[in-house]
Amino acid sequence: MNLFILDYPDRRPLHMKLYNQLKEQILTEKLPPGAKLPSVRQLAAELAVSRNTVDYAYAQLCTEGFIYSKSRSGYYVSSLEQECKVRPSSPPVGLIRERINAQKNFEFDFHPASLSPESFPDKLWRKLTAESLSEKSEQFTAYCDPQGELDLRLQIQGYLERFRGVSCSPEQIVICSGLQDSLAVIAQLLQAEHASLAVENPGHWLPGTVFQRYAFTVHSVPVQPDGLDLDCLQQTASTVVYITPSHQFPFGYVMPVEKRLKLIQWMEHTGGVIIEDDYDSELRYHGKPIPALQGLYPEGGIIYVGTFAKVLSPALRVSYMVLPDALLPHYHQLFRQYAPAVSLLEQKTLYHFMMQGYWERHLRTMRTRYKRKHDALLQAVQHYFGSRASILGQGAGLHIVLKLIDCPFSEPELIRRAEDQLVRLFPVSETYSGGNPEAHIMLGFGRMNPEQLEKGVARLAHAWLDDKEYCSPE
Amino acid sequence: MNLFILDYPDRRPLHMKLYNQLKEQILTEKLPPGAKLPSVRQLAAELAVSRNTVDYAYAQLCTEGFIYSKSRSGYYVSSLEQECKVRPSSPPVGLIRERINAQKNFEFDFHPASLSPESFPDKLWRKLTAESLSEKSEQFTAYCDPQGELDLRLQIQGYLERFRGVSCSPEQIVICSGLQDSLAVIAQLLQAEHASLAVENPGHWLPGTVFQRYAFTVHSVPVQPDGLDLDCLQQTASTVVYITPSHQFPFGYVMPVEKRLKLIQWMEHTGGVIIEDDYDSELRYHGKPIPALQGLYPEGGIIYVGTFAKVLSPALRVSYMVLPDALLPHYHQLFRQYAPAVSLLEQKTLYHFMMQGYWERHLRTMRTRYKRKHDALLQAVQHYFGSRASILGQGAGLHIVLKLIDCPFSEPELIRRAEDQLVRLFPVSETYSGGNPEAHIMLGFGRMNPEQLEKGVARLAHAWLDDKEYCSPE
DNA sequence: GGGTATTTGTCCGTATGTATG
């Protein structure tokens, strides 16, 4: 008789333990095909459990095909020609974990796109996920709208109209899994009629990379404090341009209305396309929020791209874009048969989040929270650096840019010195197409609280401004 | 059996809805005095609610004297006096349901990739999501591993090794949001060294489309009953080939071992790459499961692609691929800075699902469930079509292919006639690069239950085999 | 070899613990 042990310490239920042990014995052919299992009563008595417990385990094995029941006779092991080959167990695993853990333990992390660690509404999200799962769960057994759920698109449309001045219909909205997904769709959409993209320099590295992989030629166009250099843009003869007009990345410049209108003129004359990335427009800490470029010319030609990554969660992978009406037929032609990039569950949960008003509430909460952090960082920089540094891109988003005055160190050296003080920084140079000409440093303030920000800046001042080296670099 | 409907939108608790409906039926004597009510278990299972819910309703009716319980026997309707006959109003409940059913035109849906509507484990998923959200929710405020969470990749690695004969390390695994995502990554990975892709004809339309957008030349290679025509493959001079060797789409051919080895030889000689799509390999209903091609040559050159869409949910958007070691450096170079395509929450939940053994259990349950449907469909086809049709691709997956013998109708005509009978079909022609030469029809059996399948096939026979038209088409 | 006692699968109602809101 086989021995089963059920009373080992484990929080799993009895019937599951029994199920697992039986399955194991069947798979290893200790219970060979055709073998008769002990009767429900016998085994229940032997193990001192209820008959139903055994019954449940048997029933599960039955529905899964391991055993079959002959009524009023007994349970027997099926002859399964199945995958039961017991292969040699997997190779050593712990090594990979070590590699990950080997990373430096920083005390201060100025990541430019990290959010406040405690800010994700996990309990609320759990509740809303439960709601999403309990309604019409059969939806999860079929393919869904490749453009994204209509309910969610309606919510986003309303939000964009009320808060961002974006004018569109829900049919123009496409749910994406992040900027790279949006850009890939856009590149495929445009590649029939366009072949070159202009991007900001400095600017986000991603758009150029994505479009290059779709065989676009990518031109870097310098950015001035009022935004993209339009003369340069014209010289490149690009017909598509990617811009961040409301909060230029990484320097935070805002493109004034005159320039916006000129850009739209350029678009009209060249038949070009503007990709407007409004990535952190929600976060402005003083002054009026800048309405989206798209609202100035909703007739077409502008593709608006937005995300939930900066205010809600970057790990949830939900973003959206607004396509001009003229592009919709081609979009449907190319992507009608595709599947959406974002899980239906996530979409439904986000819909509930927005529909019940939590999104706008969360947005307000985050804005005041980040404003506190933002102000604390500015004050700390002012205090520790004074006239030795100037600040760019303040008043919005999740990071500022520090420009060191008369700095003797290169960017790598600055970062190395900060790391020695267990401070993590992120290079601006990667946003340049041709190196970081000046000593610019990005300081993200999302992750740390005001006290940490203050201490972090103190560490940086110590790392960089040690008077001896600073005043007399050799 | 009386029918109770509990899931109409109403905030009242389930047991109260049930109580009201039961009382209604007793008062109207649809349940006459002395009638035995369905057992607690039976009714609970039928309504898909907890036994306690039914129990509460019964208990309430008991204390109010509508029914009485004979212990260890069942519940019975009491013989009521006359006084309670006053029941004028009946709530207008079913109207909403009607509207929903009204917009659904088709009575029978043979979608080839739809799953069993009730099969998604929504309650379990809710529990596991709750677990995922309560542990380390600060992870949701930062960007995560673009390759996918290591824990999840470990689970997938173990599963692939034990069940599919795929031999790899977790570092080779990449979590993707579906086939198109996997293919896009692969195309970018290969575009530096390769320029042409061979696909099966007939076969899935997606791979060719995706690779074309990455500037690949796509060659269609005919498929024979033992798989891809290797001579044709060689003539195309392609260096990358996409195949479904375990269950060729859509015809279900299995590539025998000899041909697999020849294909590997081809790969070695040409330095080519094989993309093996194992999309529904989990679902085999008789005969030996076919181990993955990758296991025959784990040294490299084969990219293995798998998905959770066919067994768990197509709406959840999670799939995975296994890259050869040699491609990993290039992969990291291209994608290290990207964000993952799949939400962290979904990844964590799926990890818990696999880690706690639910995945393998679910898989077995689904296998037996779909086997029942598969067998029912085959039997129905045999019964209604007999020698007028032959069946391809049986014994696996979620669909079969029907080949009509001496059929006078074209594929569009067949589909139109089926639609007249409110039966929804999906064309095979889209899988051909040059039209559907014969009267092939895909019949997906995932969505319907055995009874529906039987009726659906009867409708098809009626639509197509009406003897007058069949024997003498004008 | 046919009736009978026993075994066995399969149903039943019930009680308690726990998660959630």
Add this chain to the structure above:
DNA sequence: TCATACATACGGACAAATACC
């Protein structure tokens, strides 16, 4: 705190299959 709902445990009742006399 309380109601709701589900998961997990329990032992009793019955009819069909089986073993035994």
